[in-house]
Amino acid sequence: MAAILEVKNVSKHFGGLKAVDQVSLTINKGEIFGLIGPNGAGKSTLFNCVAGYYKPTMGDVFFKGEKITGVKPWNICKKKIGRTFQLVKPFKMKTVLYNTMVGAYARSAKPAEVRDMALAVLEELRLADEKDTLAKNLTIADRKRLEIARAMATDPELLLLDECMAGLRPNEVDEIIEILQGIRSRGVTIFVIEHIMRAIMALSDRIAVLQFGEKIMEGTPKEVSQDDRVIKAYLGESYVIAGN
Amino acid sequence: MTRDTLDRTLKILAVLTVFTLPLWVTNPSYLQILILLFWYAYLTTSWNLVGGWAGVLPLGHSAYIGIGAYTSTILAVNYGISPWFGMIAGGVIAAIVGVIIGVPTLKLRGAYFALSTMAFGEGLRVFVENTDRLGSCVLNGPRGICIPLSNSFWNFQFMDKAPYYYIILIMLAIALFITWHMSRIRIGYYLNAGGEEPEAAQALGVNVAKYKVIAMAISCFMTALAGTFYAQLALYFYPKAILGLDLSFEIAFIALIGGRGTLAGPVLGALILRPVSEFSRIYLSSVLPGLHLVIYGLILILVMIFQPRGIQEPLTRFYKWFLDKVTVSRG
Structure with a gap:
């Protein structure tokens, strides 16, 4: 399988804090790659380094073999990388359709075409019924889906999802899992940060684990869930001892 | 009559009324008040492209009015160039x-953007007030410039008020059309998105800073045209009148009270606030000069508390309610 995204020895320091330290990852085309780790492990910082919001202190990011380190966010988008934010940022005073059209304008300048593209994306994200609702009136579950819809409207080859299921009810999580599997089946590669273990285990082909900015392991969901270091990172020393 | 026909009829009637007004309003003073009303509506519509859409608060737009007025006037007085061309140059x-x-x-x-634009506007005023000559051009410092009389279309001067009325009306119509058109194409979506959530907009491929600068350029261009118009209407202007902070504030007041970032807001704002200003000037200026800005301030406070999106919102709602009511009771 061909690599679509390569993160090579990326570090991001904020003053003395090493938020991300020497992390390397390779994500293959068409795969769903999960990134987990305790709060403050540096997952979102790593995302921001890939999406152009932060310039890495050291290391480089390659997308389809091309170096994209330090490229501005709006140009990253044009290279066909879409992203969502952990704290959703809808254009609140605008309708769901308007929100999605902003994304679709990255593909065309013709309003009628853009509208059709946006409607198709809303259909896929199961938001078509809400298209005329103002974003501020959406439930949290719909806001999370709108966040994905906007990113999908830019027609990305790689989708970066930052905790798009946090705070949702189990049935809502299942719906998003279904939607994401549909998106993947169309050939879109997905790089996802998630805290809901059930979701990330069900979705991911491979998972990397971050702790204190460092990658402590990488493997299939099964390998990761049975690894002592991961259990320690999530649940603490005593849990492992008690388990033994 | 269906709701749509009633809506259309009322709008056509409104446009007809506005275009035929000089036929029955023959008193030049009243016509002057209307001209200034449209002038403010035009200015606020221009301001709205940056102040309403790009999500920032420019408080120094009088600088661009001044640039327009001085440019066209200097070109006309010193080089004999028609103010129509001077207007474009400005x-x-x-x-x-x-x-x-x-x-x-x-x-x-x-606030940092607002303060820096304010500083620029004031800086320009102080500079002009202290400059009698700029190279070969006479600015006359605080005394201002008088435009020599010569009534002709070529010289942008008319005996009657009516031509001025129609010129500013057409300028306003064009400004509103540009705003309406922009709101329906990419730049409008990008400005709105960048103004509300810049980070999210960037992730969607929007170079927020670039679009804001484009909006600024269009807005400043349009604002300067109003400067030339004012110069040709008054035929005399001085820095305090067209470069002052109070003018910049008045534009922002009209936009905020009318409804920022909306098409109707600037027009409705001018429609409601200009009479307040005119009447306080006519009847109370000897007692309390500048009273209209105090009244604007009070209105602004009330509007921000009860209708933070401006009075265009309740008025639009009322209009829709009225349409429903009338068509239902008839049907």
């Missing part, structure tokens, strides 16, 4: 200045 210069000011300042957020 617009181009204002757009260039707007870009130069906008590139560093539009990256600033909230």
Whole structure:
């Protein structure tokens, strides 16, 4: 399988804090790659380094073999990388359709075409019924889906999802899992940060684990869930001892 | 009568009324009040492209009015160039200045942008007030410039008020059309998105700073045209009148009270606030000069508390309710 995204020895320091330290990852085309780790492990910082919001202190990011380190966010988008934010940022005073059209304008300048593209994306994200609702009136579950819809409207080859299921009810999580599997089946590669273990285990082909900015392991969901270091990172020393 | 026909009939009636007004309003003073009303509506519509859509608060737009007025007047007085061309020249210069000011300042957020535009506006006024001559051009410092009389279309001067009325009306119509058109194409979506959530907009491929600078250039160009119009209407202007902070504030007041970032807001704002200003000037100026800004302030406080999106919102709602009511009771 061909690599679509390569993160090579990326570090991001904020003053003395090493938020991300020497992390390397390779994500293959068409795969769903999960990134987990305790709060403050540096997952979102790593995302921001890939999406152009932060310039890495050291290391480089390659997308389809091309170096994209330090490229501005709006140009990253044009290279066909879409992203969502952990704290959703809808254009609140605008309708769901308007929100999605902003994304679709990255593909065309013709309003009628853009509208059709946006409607198709809303259909896929199961938001078509809400298209005329103002974003501020959406439930949290719909806001999370709108966040994905906007990113999908830019027609990305790689989708970066930052905790798009946090705070949702189990049935809502299942719906998003279904939607994401549909998106993947169309050939879109997905790089996802998630805290809901059930979701990330069900979705991911491979998972990397971050702790204190460092990658402590990488493997299939099964390998990761049975690894002592991961259990320690999530649940603490005593849990492992008690388990033994 | 269906709701749509009633809606259309009322709108056509409104447009007809506005276009035929000089036929029955023959008193030049009243016509002058209407001209200034449209002038403010036009200015606020221009301001709205940056102040309403790009999500920042420019408080120095009088600088661009001044650039327009001085440019066309100097070109006419010194070089005999028709103010119609001078108007365009003023617009181009204002757009260039707007870009130069906008590139560093539009990256600033909230109050910092407002303060820096204010500082630029005031700086320009102080500079002009202290400059009698700029090269071969006579600015006359605080005394201002008188435009020699010569009534002709070519010289942008008319005996009657009616031609001025129609010129500013057409300018306003064009400004509203530009705003309406922009709101339906990419730049409008990008400006709105960048103004509300810049980070999210960037992730969607929007170079927020670039679009804000484009909006600034268009807005400054349009604002400068109003400067030339004012110069040709009054035939005399001085820095305090067209470069003052109170003019910049008045534009922002009208926009905020009318409804920022909406098509109807600037027009409704001018429609409601200008009479307040005119009547306080006519009847109370000897007692309390500048009273209208105090009244604006009070109205602004009330509007911000009860209708933070401006009075256009309740008025639009009322209009829709009225349409429903009338068509239902008839049907």
